[in-house]
Amino acid sequence: MRLTTARMALRNGFATHYTRFPNQRTIDPRAGGAGSGEIQGGGGVVEAAFGVLGSTALRLDGELDARWAPAKPRAMLAALLVAPGGALAAAALARWVWGDEQRRPSNTAATLDVYATRIRRLLKQLPVPASLRGDRGTYRLDTDRSAIDYFQFRELATTAREHAVRGDHAGAARLSDRALRLSRGKPLEDLRSPDAMAWRARFEREELIPAHSTHLRALVDLGRGDEALALLDVLLPEHRDSLALHTLRLVVLHALRRVEEAGEYCLAVRGSLRADGDDQAAEHLLRHHESLVAGGPSAPPHHKPRQLPRDVTDFVGRTTELAALDAAVQAGRGVVVLEGMPGVGKTALAVHWGHRVRAHFPDGGLFVDLAGHSGQPPASPAAVVDELLAGLGEKPDSSATPPVRAAALRRVLASRHPLVVLDNARDAEQVRPLVPLLAECLVVVTSRTALTALDARRVQVGPLSPAESTTLLGTRLGRDDAGLRAEVVRLCGGLPLVIAVVGGHVAEYRLRRGSVPPRRLLLELGIDADGDTSPQTLFTWSYRALPPPARDLFRALGAHPGSEFSASAARACWGGGDPSGALSTLVEANLLECNGDRFRFHDLIRECAHRIAHSDDPPAHRRAVERRILAYYLGSAIAAHDILYPGHSTGPPLPPEPLVLPSRFADAESAREWFAAEQVNLMAAMVFAAHAGHHGYAWRLPHAASRYLQRNGHHEECGLAREIAVESARRDGNAEAEASSLADLGLAYLTLGRFADAERALLRAREFADATGNVRGQGVIRFHLGRLALHLGDAARAIGLLNESLGFAERGHDGQGKRWTLHALGDALLAAGRHGHALTALREAERLAVAGGDESARASVLAGICAVWRARGRFPEAAAYGEAALRTAEEARDSVIVVATLVALTEVEHARGAPAAAETLARRAINLADRVHDLPTHARALDLLGDVLVGQGRTPQAHTAWRDSAALYDLMGNAAHHQAVLAKIPRP
The missing domain is CATH 1.25.40.10 (Tetratricopeptide repeat domain)
Structure with a gap:
């Protein structure tokens, strides 16, 4: 390519289509062949059943079909295929499908359900098992990842890089070519939302460009420079901002001995980079070109450090993180921070990757433990400089000042570019003085703390998936029983260090299993005569490094009943004002995860916080924290309930708890969102309150939350909540609350179809109501018993009970009870064939529902009127009432x-x-x-x-x-x- 062509490449923006090879035919999405999602491995041809590297495609009748549905159902499936096996909330899925700017349908949830039904029908026709589940506002697609072209791409690209490291250039070229030919166009082509565009940009930056780089370097090493140059002519107009591709073009031109053209190209690209304000990239490109021109002059051999610890023999997973590290190799220098919670495997990842890419660092590898979180004082920058000098074969001058020794390190590294791993950094200040000295090296830093103050590329290292944990545990435990493996995988929560500890102490685990709470047992494993390598000690080191306010909050949060919580809940736990600063400190220390306005503990770290609180805080202090968090959830639930269900009582209140500010809600939507977000915590709070003896909270919380659970279809949870309420009210000595809870429990059992249990609970409640003369209770219980009789097909008994209930409602001036009882009576009269009487009762119930502003009751009554008109053969009227009922509901x-x-x-x-x-x-x-x-x-x-x-x-x-x-x-x-x-x- 001549200079004019080079400048044209720099001026062009991104093309509208993804990379095509000069000799590659255009591929019909329905056609077979490599571009349609086909991988040839040693065992034969494996065809992708799903395609997202282009328009979303399904393999139907042996062909990859991208026209199986309109764009939006295809977009929904694509969003789920990006992370198969992971639950995606409906709101998040809607953001993927429609984004924030596109107009959404009036009922997004129903639309997604329709799309899901269509997708499920087609999944049954695929050549691989696949299922789409929709439950409680979340969706999850389960299938083998190897059936998706994107994951096939990743596997091929990773294997290609491994072949390149081993010097198998032919294998690297072949495999990377196959990976790239899986592309059928722009990835996630059916999605235009910001989430999809961010995913697409990350894919291009961290996976597509590195795959192209592997392919092009392999071609050059095979002497096929002309072919590599032709490919770059296609690639560069699309990826004009890729410094890696520009440097590769210089390599190709020098390999073809087109040195003058390489110089012109370097000047053109460098000028463009400087015009864009990227002076660092411009100078890097110039130095790269000058090193190619110099041809690497001979120099005395240097000491090549080999300081990386022994590689992990049973390394598992981390495909995404390894790809991010591989992308850093292309730049050749800079800082990459691997950050994550204690025990997540950051050091093992850095060491494993360092061994894997050793061929890219002919000057060797340096490894320094910064001791940021350990039983020893953290290493000072001056001590690290001395250790690096020693690793490079240079004896540090102990008489020289730290600046002089730093200058010596800079001088030594001027002509050498080893990989440098700085392990276990305490904070950014420990690393910052070292970065300028290592400017010519690729530096990988591992830290439990978010080193946001560093100018570095950050890679978050999260827990292993259950499948990866099972694989890792299998290498540790051998052929142990599947039950033990599943239990340990669940309890370890994807932390490789904990899995390793269990594998090394499996006999102790078996011996103490069942006699000690399981997570406490995991934390204690590893304490023996040879020292303390327990997870508890590992986590405690991070805790001890916190400032006092963050330590106080950490202990307080150990009392929170659930793993996830809001800032408002954290404030109630702490009882000490605004917790935002302490929360940020815990997040930066990777002791908490932050997702928007929610925070989450790993289960084992939460258990550690609970244990530290029990050892450091007096019992009275702990009980006060427990009361505050329960008071927060009870007060917030009552506030949300009163907004959503005005006129419905939640029972007598408890005295307010000092220092607690329950959430308040401006409208029904915000109250409903709070219930949805806190449902798991509310259930956990009920269980915790009952077990910890806070029975006044344990029976009141169900009364505040169960109506939401019932109305939104969470009947199993509603039943459990009301069972807790019955038992805790009995233990609290509150007979009236026990009877009320029994009546509610009977309703839950009725909805769950547990008719015998429902009758027992309701009859026990009726005994109390009749004995005390509680008019409202007598009416409500007979109402539920009447509905039970109707479910069992006894219309006559149902009519009798409901008439009794109606009498009690009228005596007690209970408008709400009257409208619901009239509705149920209408249903019973219809079942008995008394259509006119049924219609009269239902119309009166509708009038009362409208007067009371009870839309749920009105919808239910309209459905009842629909049934009457249907029974009379008046179908147009029946359909009209039914459609009105559906809209209202x-x-x-x-x-x-x-x-x-x-x-x-x-x-x-x-x-x-x-x-x-x-x-x-x-x-x-x-x-x-x-x-x-x-x-x-x-x-x-x-x-x-x-x-x-x-x-x-x-x-x-x-x-x-x-x-x-x-x-x-x-x-x-x-x-x-x-x-x-x-x-x-x-x-x-």
Whole structure:
């Protein structure tokens, strides 16, 4: 390429398509061949079942099809394929699919559900197992990563680099070429959101360009410089900002002995870089060119340090981190910081990678332990300089001042460029004086602290995945039983150091297992006569290095019942004003993870904090911390409940706890978001309060949270919460609270289909209500017993109980109870065939719901009126009421009523002979009922689906639906419905 062409390459921006090779044909996304996601390994051809390196594609009928759906369903699948096996919240998924600027559908959640249904149907046609799960507002796609072209690309590119390090240039060229030919266009082409663009930029910077570099260097080493130059002519217009590609072009031109052209190109690119203000890159390019011109003049042999510790023989995983480190090799110098929590394997990663790329550092490798977090004082910069000089074969002059010795190190490194690993840095100040001395080297620093003050590339080292942990543990434990491996993997939380400790002390682990709490046992392993290598000591070193406020907060957070929490919850734990500074310190020390406005403990570090608090803080102090955090969650839950469900009581309050500021909410949306974010913590707080003897909190928390859980389909959690409430109210000596909790528990059991348990709980509650003359309690309990009778098919008994309930509601002037009881009475009258009376009751219930502003009640009543009109054969009126009920329930975000309304509409469409619409509605009801664990409605929807399918002549599918329905009725103990559904299936 001549100078004019070079300048054209510099002026051009990024091309609209990703890299194509000069001799590569354009590949149809549906066509076969290498570009369609095909890898040839030693065992034959492995074809990708999923493609994201272009428009999102699925392998259907043997071909990679990128036209299987419109753009948005393809975008949803692409977002899930980037991290298969990981749960993605609906809100985060929506950001990937639509971004912040694009207009979203009015009901994003329902739209995602529709897309998910379409994707699930196609996943069954793929040549590999794959499933898409949607549960409680999250989505997760499970499949083998090797079936996705992006992960095939990563595997090929990594293997190609390994071949290059070993000197197998032909293998490196072949494998990197295969990796690059997997591209069918721009990665994640169906996504335009900021999240997708950030992923695409990272892929290009950290994976695509390094893969091209490996390929081009291999071609040069094979004497195929002309081919490499042709490829660069295509690449550089697309990647004009890639210094690695510019330096590679100089290498290629010098290899082809086109020295004059190389000089012109260097001047042109250097001028462009300086015009862009990147003087450092410009000077690097110039020095690189000058070294090529000089041809590396001979010099006396230097001492080549080989100080890296022995490589880890059972190293597992870290593909992403290794790729980031490999990308740093292309620059040749600079600082890379590997940061992460204690025990996560930062040193092992640095050492393993250093051995892997040893061929790139002919001047050797230096390794210095900075002792930033250990039982010893941290190494001073002057001591590190002396150790580096000694490693380079230069005896430090102990009589010289530190600046003189630093100048000696700078002079020695002027002609040598070893890899330098500075392990276990305490903070940026320990490393900062060393960076200018090592300016010509690639420096890898490991630290538990976020060294944000350093001008460095930071690589976060997180815990291993469960699969990687299992592999690593298998090398440590050999052929031990699978149960032990699964238990240890779960408890270790992906920390290689803890896994290694268990592997080295497996006999002790087996001996003490069961007699000591499991996480406490893991922390204590490693304390023996030879010293203390326990995880507890490792974590404590980090704790002792904290300033006093952060240490105080760390101990206080050990009392928090869940691993994740907000800053407001941390403030309540601490009780000492604004905790933001101490929280930032804990995050920087990698003792906490920060994700937006949420913070998270690793389970073992949380256990360590709990143990330190028990050893350092007096019992009275610890109990005060526990009360503060429980008071925060109770006060916040009551505030959110009162916004969402005005008029519903949460029971008598406790006296306010000093120093606690519960969250407050401006509107229903913020209250609902708080409940969703804190649901796990609320459940953990209930369990903790009961176990720790804070019974006043343990029964009040369920009363504050269970209505949200029930309305949003979290019925299992609602049942557990109410079981805790019953037991803690009894232990608290509060008979009224126990009876109220029993009534609530009966409702939870009713929703879960546990009819016998529901009846027992409700009858116990009725005994108390009748004995004390509690009018409201008497009405509520008879209401639930009436609904139970209706579920069991006894309409006459249901009508009697509900009429009794209505009488109590009228005596107690309970408007809320009256509207819900009238609604249930309408359903019972309909079941008894008394259509006119049912309609009268339901219309009165609707009037009361509108007057009370109770949208959930109104939606449920409208669905009941829909059912009456359907029973009368008035299908247009039935459909109108059903659609109004569905809109109202969705606006109220009451998933239980949404499911019931979908079933009512299914019955309407089926009755008026619209099987396609009926099937769609039934399947929506089944999917949602399954997600919210509404067993009675789930069983009814399956029964209905069978009726719809058999009417279409799809008998085998109808029988499957009926069998599933019968199984659910059997599980609930509903013998009558169980037998009725089975009777529809002819005996063989």
